[in-house]
Amino acid sequence: MKWENDEILSMIEQKKYTDVREKIINLNPVHVGEIIESLDVSESILVFRMLPKDLAVDVFNYISSEVQENIISAITDKEIKHIIDELYFDDMIDLLEEMPAKVVKKILQHSNVEERKLINEFLNYPESSAGSLMTIEYVDLKKNMTIGEAIEHIKYTGINKETIYNCYVINEERKLEGIVSLRKLILSDYNLKVEDVMNKDVVYVNTGNDQEYVASLFKKYDIIVVPVVDMEDRLTGIITIDDIIDVIDQETTEDFQKMAAMAPSEEAYLDTGVFTLAKNRLMWLTILMVSATFTGNILKRFEDVLQSVVVLTFFIPMLMDTGGNAGSQSATLVIRSLALGEIETKDFFKVVYKELRVSLITGIALAILNFLRIYFLQGTDFYVSVTICITLLFTVVLSKVVGAMLPIIAKKLKMDPAIMAGPLITTIVDAGALIVYFSIAKVLLHI
Amino acid sequence: MKWENDEILSMIEQKKYTDVREKIINLNPVHVGEIIESLDVSESILVFRMLPKDLAVDVFNYISSEVQENIISAITDKEIKHIIDELYFDDMIDLLEEMPAKVVKKILQHSNVEERKLINEFLNYPESSAGSLMTIEYVDLKKNMTIGEAIEHIKYTGINKETIYNCYVINEERKLEGIVSLRKLILSDYNLKVEDVMNKDVVYVNTGNDQEYVASLFKKYDIIVVPVVDMEDRLTGIITIDDIIDVIDQETTEDFQKMAAMAPSEEAYLDTGVFTLAKNRLMWLTILMVSATFTGNILKRFEDVLQSVVVLTFFIPMLMDTGGNAGSQSATLVIRSLALGEIETKDFFKVVYKELRVSLITGIALAILNFLRIYFLQGTDFYVSVTICITLLFTVVLSKVVGAMLPIIAKKLKMDPAIMAGPLITTIVDAGALIVYFSIAKVLLHI
Known part of the structure; x- marks a missing residue:
């Protein structure tokens, strides 16, 4: 440039x-x-x-x-x-x-x-519906035109159309009968009729379809424009790919925001006011803060264990963080795969079985590494070390399996899977990890 | 359909x-x-x-x-x-x-x-370079052709071209002189010359350009195809928008994976083997696990405080989780805005100042809510409640400011900002939060 x-x-x-x-x-x-x-x-x-x-x-x-x-x-x-x-x-x-x-x-x-x-x-048209994305400047043709006539028609009406690369063949009631690309027209014999070269297996959307669905069609069929029809199947507009790229970015940004426990916002960061930003973040922070106090209650319930073996406290941050990170990894992969259509709700058991195996491998590896570090290097008591490492393995398995399950369940329940990401998984898994931690400690350390 | x-x-x-x-x-x-x-x-x-x-x-x-x-x-x-x-x-x-x-x-x-x-x-061509994305089937024209001749040329050679909607005007050395869309050709007088209607301010890329840069040009200029030139400025290929949509999805997936502390992988989740999945996750889990033990060491240093006021322990999970979530929110917004080009490294102070204000609002709101809950509802000791709430405010401010700063600093250092997301921020901020927690406790509770 x-x-x-x-x-x-x-x-x-x-x-x-x-x-x-x-x-x-x-x-x-x-x-x-x-x-x-x-x-x-x-x-x-x-x-x-x-x-x-x-x-x-x-x-x-x-x-x-x-x-x-x-x-x-x-x-x-x-x-x-x-x-x-x-x-x-x-x-x-x-x-x-x-x-x-x-x-x-x-x-x-x-x-x-x-x-x-x-x-x-x-x-x-509702925001983020096909209707709100479409434009009305498209080229329409009749099926009994010759290709030569069609090209003349495009030449004289095309100047104000958003795209002339796909033309829509409609009948008297404006119902969509076929689609033909300018490429096809240019490369065909000009004496043929439009109906001879038009494609009748048309990919189209309704004005009410969600923009995410529309974007998925563009990806599936490698198209650059899609026609939009109304409730009576009449052609009302077209959606072009430049708008779809914006939709893809916008939907992804929403997923990022939801996964980080925020209310989604369409405005660019620097254009958003401080109070709006704070408001978008406060609700989830409050919910998660209150939920995290349940984890505190578990600590309270096991106060006796904590007081007799204070060293157990020192490993709580490590166990909580590792559980959170392990769960966040699985949840992120599953949420993203659901968004891209790489996995569907029917793959539930396949995914859970996969995460079970992955979590066993990572959990065992981390537990061994950790044992080497805290028992051999730091000289932590043997039974305390064993308690920590078993809990670590359990936490990794629990968080990865829960992290993989919840997004799929959310999707099945027609909720947004992106909510079931790191922050929520962490809060849920923390409690489980601590219960196991102290229960094992009670047995192994005879408290 | x-x-x-x-x-x-x-x-x-x-x-x-x-x-x-x-x-x-x-x-x-x-x-x-x-x-x-x-x-x-x-x-x-x-x-x-x-x-x-x-x-x-x-x-x-x-x-x-x-x-x-x-x-x-x-x-x-x-x-x-x-x-x-x-x-x-x-x-x-x-x-x-x-x-x-x-x-x-x-x-x-x-x-x-x-x-x-x-x-x-x-x-x-290196993976994820423009060269690896391009195809060689494009239409080239000479500038002294008439538009009628150009259309005939397209008609006879276009059948094997990936797109005929943008044609490239080149000289004898195959150097790019201009670009003209089929739309422009069809809608112009057929007796004009190609050079009369071609656009000379051509957006193009080099074979060595990164695919993320190529995608950013498609978004900026709303184009559906871009020409690729080699080191000597000769036209060597074109990149079409269907491949760019794949690039956008792929780059976003990589960001998601890095932000959840995983090594990025291009394969679809269900097609990836269990051992590969485990390997991609283990490195970061290990780094973060080891880092989290520093937080444990802080607990050890303040063992005396913990033993004299055990109730302080019960609020550690809530403080850690809230800090992690607050930091994750800011880091996610900043990473995404950097990826979309909405903010740049020069906006550093603007962003930090904004996060400072947002974190003060959210931090104060959460601290007040929390005080109402633990002092009035749960009857926690007044000074303990104050200690917790001040720490909460401090943690939210620290994590939001650090969460906003680190991705921008990473970008400035030519590292990937996506690494500076929730998991790493959490680990860094945990330590700071606990030091403040116990320091305030020591003063307020006279330990």
Whole structure:
């Protein structure tokens, strides 16, 4: 890439605007967006207004909603109308969702009744549904067109479509009859009919389908766009792969957040307020804090053991941490595999059996290592060492098996498996580990 | 989707092969692949061989490497040659990397010296480099072609190209001069020259670039294919977005694994052997287990405090768990934001200041809740309650600030931030929390 940003920024500083314009109109819209983002408000508006109309719309898509808001507030109604007309429908909906009410009002002034009805319909699709992701600018064809006619049709209507690489064949009721790629059209005999080359085994989604399901279809079928139909099977829109990549990132971020015991948030970290961040974290921290006091109660129940053999206390952090880490490993692998569709709930016993074996191997290895360290190197009492190592083995097995089971059970119960991650597993397993610890101690150390 | 899989499976059982063939040739290759996957070895080969040649190649791409191996071992040399000739180059390289040596030999018999040289070159690109992801089937154009000529050129050469939606304009030395989309060509006047409509601000990558960087460009520029050039800036291949989605999933899975203290593995969970799984987990478990014993040593140092006020022991699990969870939350958010490019190392102080405020809010809230619970509800001694609550506040602040700092420091040191997640943070913060706990106890409880 040719990064001429610095050169252009210094031109702007020197107010050489003619030179700036000349340079800027040949740049990738993403780079123009970066330049505008780095300017102060008045300069950014100035540079934006010197862009040719079409570039202006492209650049508008690549700047932050903050700068978008500044620009919309400053430009003329005519300029706004041009941007609104040229934005793809899904991008306009995203814009309306981000802008404050007074800006939305300014934008909606420029749409007619019918458009406003359509906008309202789109704003009403549940967040993270296929309906909220789709755009309405697609190419539709009739099955009795020849390929030559179809290509002419694309040539004359394609300019405002988000993609022309997949075309949708519909009947008079707008029901989807087939799909044909531009590739197929270009590479076929122009005298054939569309129905001769169209694919009837169409992969499609409903407006109400969840975005995670939609993303899974893109992965499964290696497609770059999917048609969306309504309840009556009428074609209503398409979803393109650039939006799906955002969905994949967003769903993964949600999983990360849930797995670290937080309420998921869509906003970028630096854009999220301190109080929102605190609120997202407090609920789970409180639940887990209260649950952890049950573990404290177990210690209280075994107070006699603790007081007669104080050395047992010193190994509690090691046992708790190792249990937590071992459980976190299994839970993470299982949650991720469920998310990628590599394992399903029917694999429950296969997974549990696998984790049982893995936990026995790791547990025995850790127990032996630990015995060598605390008995031979540190000279800990033999029976205390044995108690610790047996507990260690038991803790690793328990936490790994529980860590693998809970996410699958959650999925079966239609809950989000990502909740059943490290923090919750740790809290659950801690209690079990301590009970075993003191029970073995009582027997082996005759307390 | 029309799921006719069950119907077809029962036809296969009844050996109605003509009917099966008729049904199957109209299906999406992904569905045919699913049917073949569910059959036993001999049936799967039988069904595969009844597919028309072109469908066979498509289906071949959607079946597991195990079934691919069975099929290659069973079909004739001529059939193998057809598949090899029709597979895209990147898919063939993937196939060769998966197959055992004797199958690779069988495949390579059908390639000539030049092809074998090229294959070797591709097999030598480092794993997870742009070179290892690219394919060589792209459309190249010359800048002095008219658009009409360019479309004719695409029409005659496009059939074997992985994508025809982006075409690359190169000079005699194969150096990249520009890029033009099929969309632009179709929608332009056919008498214009390619150079009139091509885009010269080309986004491209080098064969040696890391796949994570390549994926970040796809996200930044909303592109569906990127050209790859060699050290001398000659066009050598292209990378398409379907491979990038796999890269995104793979990189995220690696992050999940590292954050849960495991060595990353590319294989799917169910395909990974028990010993490999155990090995991937043991190293970090051992390191963290040994580190956790330092926390035990702190308990030992404060043995006198523990013995005079045993009740302090009961709150150790709650303090440790809450610290671990609070740190894990911050570390996870920071690691994920770094991975998505939402924050950079230069944001260090901004992030730390933010976490300081968030941790004060959450810490104070948790401390107050906890005080209400243990002093008023459980009737714990006043000074013990105060000790616990101050420690809780301190632990939350320490773990959140450390949890936010370490991933950014790791990134600055060119290490993977994902290592600095929950497990490591917990181990580090535990020690600090306990030292503060007992130090405050000593003062407040006059021990």
